[in-house]
Amino acid sequence: MSTATLPPITPLTKKDFQTDQEVRWCPGCGDYAILSAVQSVFPELGIKRENFVVVSGIGCSSRFPYYMNTFGFHTIHGRAPAVATGIKAIRPDLEVWVATGDGDALSIGGNHTIHMLRRNVGIKVLLFNNRIYGLTKGQYSPTSEFNKKTKSTPFGSVDRPFNPISLAIGAEATFVARSVDVFQAHLKDTLKQAAAHKGSAFVEILQNCNIFNDGAWFSLTERDARSEHVLQLEHGKPLVFGKNRDKGIRRKTDGDIEVVQLGNGIAESDLVVHDAHHPRPSYAFLLSHMEHRPGFPTPMGVLRAWDDLPRYEDVMNQQIKDVIAKRGPGDLAKLLRAGDTWEVR
Amino acid sequence: MSTITEVPLPKHKREVIDQAVIRFAGDSGDGMQITGSQFTNTVALYGNDIATFPDFPAEIRAPAGTLPGVSGYQLHFASNDVYTPGDAVDVLIAMNPAALKMNVADLKANGILIVNSDAFAENDLRKAQMTSNPLEDHSLDKYRLFSVELERLTKTALEHLGLDAKSVSRCKNFFALGMCYWLYNRSMDPTVRWIEAKFKNKPLLVEANKLAMKAGYSYCEATEAFQISYEIPPAKLSPGFYRNLSGNQALALGFVTASQKSGLRLFQGSYPITPASDILHELSQYKDFGVMTFQAEDEIAAITSSIGAAYAGALAITTTSGPGMALKTEALGLAVAVEIPLVICDIQRGGPSTGLPTKTEQADLLQALFGRNSEAPIPIIAPATPSDCFWAALEASRIAIKYMVPVIILSDGYLANGAEPWRIPDVSKIPDFPVRFATEPNSPEGYLPYKRNPDTLARPWAVPGTPGLEHRIGGLEKQDVTGNINYEPLNHEHMVRIRAAKVAAVVQDIPDVVPVGDAEGDLLIVAWGSTHGAITAAMNAQRALGRKIGHVHLRYLNPLPANLGDVLQRYKKVLVPELNMGQLLWVLRAKYLVDAIGLNKIQGRPFKQAELEQKIEEVLGL
Secondary structure, three states, X not given: OOHXXXXXXXXXXXXXXXXXXXXXXXXXXXXXXXXXXXXXXXXXXXXXXXXXXXXEOOOOHHHHHHHEOOEEEEOOOOOHHHHHHHHHHHOOOOEEEEEEEHHHHHHHOHHHHHHHHHHOOOEEEEEEEOOEEOOOOOEEOOOOOOOOOEOOEOOOOOOOOOOHHHHHHHOXXXXXXXXXXXXXXXXXXXXXXXXXXOOOEEEEEEOOEOOOEOOOOHXXXXXXXXXXXXXXXXXXXXXXXXXXXOEEEEEOOOOOEEEEEOEOOEOHHHOOEOOOOOOOOHHHHHHHHHHHOOOOOEEEEEEEEOOOOOOHHHHHHHHHHHHHHXXXXXXXXXXXXXXXXXXXX | OOOHHHOOOOOOEEEEOOEEEEEEEEEHHHOXXXXXXXXXXXXXXXXXXXXXXXXXXXXXXXXXXXXXXXXXXXXEEEOOOOOOOOOOEEEEEEOOHHHHHHHHHHEEEEEEEEEEHHHOOHHHHHHOOOOOOOOOOOOOOOOEEEEEOHHHHHHHHHHHHOOOHHHHHOOHHHHHHHHHHHHOOOOOHHHHHHHHHHOOOOHHHHHHHHHHHHHHHHHHHHHOOOOEEEEOOOOOOOOEEEEEEEHHHHHHHHHHHHHHHHOOOEEEEXXXXXXXXXXXXXXXXXXXXXXXXXXXXXXXXXXXXXXXXXXXXXEEEEEEOHHHHHHHHHXXXXXXXXXXXXXXXXXXXXXXXXXXXXXXOOOOHHHHHHOOOOOOOOOEEOOOOOOHHHHHHHHHHHHHHHHOOEEEEEEEHHHHHOEEEEEOOOHHHOOOOOOOOOOOOOOOOOOOOEOOOOOOOOOOOOOOOOOOOOOEEEOOOEOOEOOOEOOOHHHHHHHHHHHHHHHHHHHHHOOOOOOEEOOOEEEEEEEEHHXXXXXXXXXXXXXXXXXXXXXXXXXXXXXXXXXXXXXXHOEEEEEEEEOOOOHHHHHHHHHHOOOOEEEEOOOOOOOOHHHHHHHHHHHOOO
């Protein structure tokens, strides 16, 4: 067969992933930037458009599937990971992405999130974290800071917030990363790394809700502040941060970590070298938690990418194949007549 | 060395009878369910018709010897048709005082009472809250009491095996079983085979259980304890191959069959819950049929994973009981809105809340009909007998796929655990219902996910991975045909009405009802689900007395059969017996303006034939 007779393969473009639906997010919402990044990354993955499925729950972020020209399923509040698990179980070949928010994934759907991660279902999760309930018009969320004053907490919230990254690593997710809506290049690069991961990939995207929680991430996004507060992670590189790249993270003798000023006898070679591929999650957990400590930066990028664990859907399907290989394909007539039977003449 | 074999075989009387009801009762740890199901299997293999009623507590091991710990298994077997497990029992085996106390009231006068007399010490009596020993105080004089030292006799029989005391004691149920086999003149071979398979890797236990059973059998033979044994000839069932089948097994086999006949992979998302878990246990064994079972993290993930699997092209089911049904409510609404096929099995149990986990009830009908926010109609099918669950599973799957709707199967604890002989169908005679997924755009504008089949109103099923059919679905209200989000008032009304019309259209797949018994007359009994057997028995008895009674047993509860309204008019009175406060009654009165009368029992137990007959006579003014 001659290849000359085949029509030329037109590479997909960003436009192929846009729909004719009117986008109904507020002007200035961080979700636009995330949508744009995903629409830019999808055509670069070498996957046929019909094999993408975007699944979501409820909330502003969960409108996402309507704006992606792929198969899409806007489900109910918190349940996207479970719906996506069913899809992956039956069709492991599909590329399933879940769009969710801090309320959807960590509050009402918290159970499904942790179970999807511990099972290592091959689903990419985009957690839009704006630290607020937007669609219900401004109540605090499970990632809102303590003492948050909102419509439902006029005297301040009394809950301690979840750290989504710590939660994901606690559930032993095999890929955990963080990016920001406005860091387009970083976001796209992170999404590509997530796409390359076979198992569950959990990406927290810090997203600005300019209506109900404007500036929630300013300390990490504003040009002046961010280099002091953000630790950009790169596998195999020392943990350095600061405007002048003069600070770093060093191991203490008790196993804990500390922030050190470079110079005066402290060199980069004394710092922790980032190892995203470590099979055990303890180091990544330590990193995930440091931002809560005074003087420590917020890690950004891929905290953990350990891809040696088989995907849940593959194990499930392999088990079926193994049983068929052992027993042969099921014979219905035999099944119905299994066990003790008797004949009436 | 056994002393039993040295005794010459006595001559005893053997009487041929047409039926018997036997109940094994003991502590939860006494193995009564195994004993009962072994006896059942043996008599079924012999060819008797049977109905069973396993009745056990929710606690796995309540304190030994106490009243809440009593577990029972009742079997009705006969040489003629059996419809119920029987109102009263002919033979009661009571392993301890608590079992005796809880069950003896159901034993017929002059019935056979076999008691483990080793379990009647003062302490045992105290645990059962008894002040005097019934074996000595003449309170059991109206029964044929056989006090048997089950503990000691079992110990003697197994002495030479060197087994520990606990394991020896656990064989005493098989001693009792052996006695029953002697009493009803049945072969021990099927149980021997079962013991050998069950304890395959524990040869000592194989030996012990076999010996205990044979010792029980020989004990009867040697001691002339009963003086009489019984023979119940095989029933005249339609020719064919039979097996014993419980409702939950039947559902599992029905879904495997539906998977094969539709050509779709079977996916079951489920969370363990009594009395539905056995469906999961059963289906998880059938991986050679490509069956995928997913034990989800909760009831909600159980149904939503199934929705995902259905969306991806599977025959998807989820199985639960009332409390789980409540948790699945929102997802059921999603399945209605996105119009995908899904079968939900609700194995009803007593409620509200946790209620009576192991006891039966029919009180989820209105939940199944209406238990969702807004207008969200779902077809409902209710099997009438354990083996009917097989056909209900097939039928529900077929309707779900044909109409692109979720379908609810309402079974209950009584059907789930009860067993009956099932004539094994010829699989080649069960029609295929192949599925045609959408493969091409269905309009010049591209693929329209809500463009409907004019006959069924079903929308097309386009699974992910199909080129050119990329589309979005979800729980937000959609425009018909295009599936685009749409909040316009008239569109919403149209969509609500079309979802209702689609479920109503299922009526074209539902046969008209034909009353059993008299086609018109004084009384029509309308019922559904597991009450079928008791109603049939009661009606037959009453008609034999010359009363003009018909019986309609509704298999389809939504939509209702097209001619039901007409049939209701043909009788002077309508009686609706239900194991609830009158839920079908409520529906019939509302829909047909019929002045129907309810008979309602809410005790976690099935109807007795006598209760139904009494009510029939009352309604007929007799």
